[in-house]
Amino acid sequence: MNKKSRFEKIINIKNKKASYEFEFIEKFTAGLVLKGTEIKSIREGKVSLTEAYCYFRSGELYIKQMHIAPYSMAASYNHDAVRERKLLLNKKELDKLETKFSEKGLSIIPVRVFLNDKGLAKLEIALARGKKLHDKRNDIKEKDLKKEMSRLTY
Incomplete structure (x- = not known):
């Protein structure tokens, strides 16, 4: 007998712009x-x-400007779409992030939102450094080369 999971739908929302910018x-x-x-x-x-x-x-980590659309089936009990939300991390991770975050040029960027096995919403964040224009150009060249190589193999 097949047991259906309550959380069968896989949610994996990515911030595609982040890998290009950081x-x-x-x-x-x-x-x-x-x-x-x-x-x-x-x-x-x-x-x-x-x-x-x-x-x-x-001493606590928050996320700002993350847009969660209002739920369509809730009438008057809906939430604010872009409120700031607290992030939950271990104390060691928070301390490590805070010391590195204080360095010049580093930011903490949300990369993706997903649901774990228990159905809890999780956010993958990355300690990141902004890319310069020439770094972005190199990434574009590498992507184009990979596309060309995959075309040639077929």
Whole structure:
């Protein structure tokens, strides 16, 4: 007998712009503190990370400008779409991130939102350094070369 999982739909929302704009140094997985109908909207896949960023406030990590669309089935009990949300990490990870974040030129960027095996919303964040224009050009050249090589093999 096949058991159907409650969380059968795979949610994996990526910030495609981030890998183009930033060079990732280290990645972490953080939990999200959500309110009300936000998890239902995430399960529908209605999340945008394009303008989101993370920052520290009194030793805790928060994400700002992450857009979670209001849930369509909730009437008046809906959530604010772009409120700041607290991220849940271990104390060691927070300390490590905060010391590296204080270095000049480093940022904490959200990379993707996904649901784990238990159905909890998780956010993958990366400690990143902004790319220069010539770095972006090199990435584009490498992608084009890979495409050409894959075309030639067929």
